[in-house]
Amino acid sequence: MKVFIVAVLLLSLVSASNQLSNLRTQVGQSCASTGYLTITEFDVEPWAPVAATSATITIEVVINRPNMGVGTITYGTVNKLQQWIYEYQVIDQPYAQYSHQTFQYVIYWPTATGNYVTQVTLGGINTPPSIDGCWTVSYTIGWGWNITSN
16 A cells, blocks of 8 residues: 555655646747637746747647648737848648647747847638747847746
8 A cells, every 4th residue: 555655655755746848938928810820838948038049839739620721920029119030931821620649849039138028929821821820929028137937
């Protein structure tokens, strides 16, 4: 009986450790979209942003409707002067309903200190264009330090 209890406690500890590990990199929050796909995971590694470095963004989605796909993923970052800088990842691929898809992109963090918001939108392959998924992350880049928020 003691061995069983110890085994259950160890499994619980491992599970909690895995969940904590996911919480370290999953940042931000969902924003307005059609809902034709659901972003189930949005990870940034390494986190927190450091000026003039890069990170890998991993986006996992579930396609919610038939005959849907992902056109272009847009990575837009706005700075303290309200200036937007965009990067684009062209996918142009249809996917089966209820399928799980993963997309990765290397993003380069800004070089100047200040507050930033990065908004990632997943555009559909349909006409007219639509924003089928959206995620936003806010952060601060400072002199050798970073403050992050969701």
